[in-house]
Amino acid sequence: MIATNDRSLTEKILKLKEEKSIYIIAHYYQQEDIQDIADFIGDSYAMAVAAQKSPQDTILVAGVDFMAESAAILCPDKTVLTPEPKATCPMANSISVDEVLKFKEKYPNSIVMSYVNTPAEIKAVSDICCTSSNAATILKKLPDDAHIFFIPDQNLALNTASNLSRNVNIYDSDCPVHAALKKTDIEKLKEKYPDAKVLVHPECIPDVVKMADYVGSTSGIINYVNNCDQDTFIIATESGVTYPIRQANPDKKLIMASENMICPDMKSITLQKIYDSLKNRETVIKVPENIRLPAAQALEKMIAYTS
Numbered sequence: 001m002i003a004t005n006d007r008s009l010t011e012k013i014l015k016l017k018e019e020k021s022i023y024i025i026a027h028y029y030q031q032e033d034i035q036d037i038a039d040f041i042g043d044s045y046a047m048a049v050a051a052q053k054s055p056q057d058t059i060l061v062a063g064v065d066f067m068a069e070s071a072a073i074l075c076p077d078k079t080v081l082t083p084e085p086k087a088t089c090p091m092a093n094s095i096s097v098d099e100v101l102k103f104k105e106k107y108p109n110s111i112v113m114s115y116v117n118t119p120a121e122i123k124a125v126s127d128i129c130c131t132s133s134n135a136a137t138i139l140k141k142l143p144d145d146a147h148i149f150f151i152p153d154q155n156l157a158l159n160t161a162s163n164l165s166r167n168v169n170i171y172d173s174d175c176p177v178h179a180a181l182k183k184t185d186i187e188k189l190k191e192k193y194p195d196a197k198v199l200v201h202p203e204c205i206p207d208v209v210k211m212a213d214y215v216g217s218t219s220g221i222i223n224y225v226n227n228c229d230q231d232t233f234i235i236a237t238e239s240g241v242t243y244p245i246r247q248a249n250p251d252k253k254l255i256m257a258s259e260n261m262i263c264p265d266m267k268s269i270t271l272q273k274i275y276d277s278l279k280n281r282e283t284v285i286k287v288p289e290n291i292r293l294p295a296a297q298a299l300e301k302m303i304a305y306t307s
C-alpha cells in the first residue's frame, strides 16, 4: 500500500514531469513506487533504445550510472538527468582503460566486446557493446576465428560463449548480487517446489545457469512468466523484477532464489531524489565528445547487430 506522503509525492512528480516535459525511463530493479511513475520501464537494452526514441528532449534515467550514460552517449541533442549520481555498478567500475588497451596492444586484431555495464571510457575503447538480452546474438555474428575479449562480466561471458562453443578471453569480474547465488540455493528450493520453473539471469555463475529452465535478461524473465501456463517460478535475479510480474500475474507464485538478491545501488534511488532531480534539472550527465563519439559507435554497432 502506498503511504499518503508517498502518494502526494507521486502526484507531485507526475505533475512536474508533465509541466517540465521530462520523460522518465526506469530499470526493472527500481523500487515499486518508481516503476509506477515511469513513462518507460525496461531492461538495459530497451532503456537505451527508449532514450533514442524518447518523445521529449529531457530524459530522467532511474537506474545506475552506466544506464544514464548510455542514454547521454546515444542522444547528444537531449538532456539526460540522473536523480542519484552516486548510484553505480561495482562490476562496471572493476576494469580499467589501461587493461583493455594492453590487451589490444598484445592482440592487435582482437575484438573487444563490452557489456553495457561499463563506464563510457571503457565503451570508447571497445569495438562493440552487448547486453544480457543480445550477447548471444552478437557473438554469433562475429567472425568464427575472431579473438574476442569479452568484458567485464566473467559469468555472462562464460554462459554465452560456452553455449555457442566459442573461445573468448574473459575478465575476472562479476556482479556481487548475482554471483553470490549458489547451486545449493536452487537445489533446496527445487526440493520444496519440484514443479517450479527456474528462471536465471546470465550474470549468475554457470553452475546456477545449468539448473535453469530459462536464462535471459530481466525482460526475458518477465516475458517468460507472462507467457507460461505454469504457476510457480523461482526467480534468480534482482528482486525488482517481481513487481511487474506480480502486476501482470496476480495468481502466480514467485519465489526469490535468495533473499539477498537486492542491488543496493539500484535501490538507492528514491521518489524524493526523483522529485528533486525534476525540480532542479539535476544532475545532468555529460560525456566529453572525445569519449562519447567512439562509445556511441560501440553502442550503435550493438543496436545494428541486434535489430
Ligand code: 13P
Pocket: 042, 043, 044, 045, 117, 131, 132, 133, 175, 203, 216, 217, 218, 219
Ligand atoms: P538487464 O539488461 O537484464 O536488465 O540487466 C541489467 C543488470 O544490471 C543486471 O544486473
Ligand code: SF4
Pocket: 064, 088, 089, 090, 091, 092, 117, 175, 176, 177, 178, 203, 238, 263, 264, 265, 266
Ligand atoms: Fe551492477 Fe549487479 Fe547491480 Fe546489475 S545488479 S547494477 S550488475 S551490481
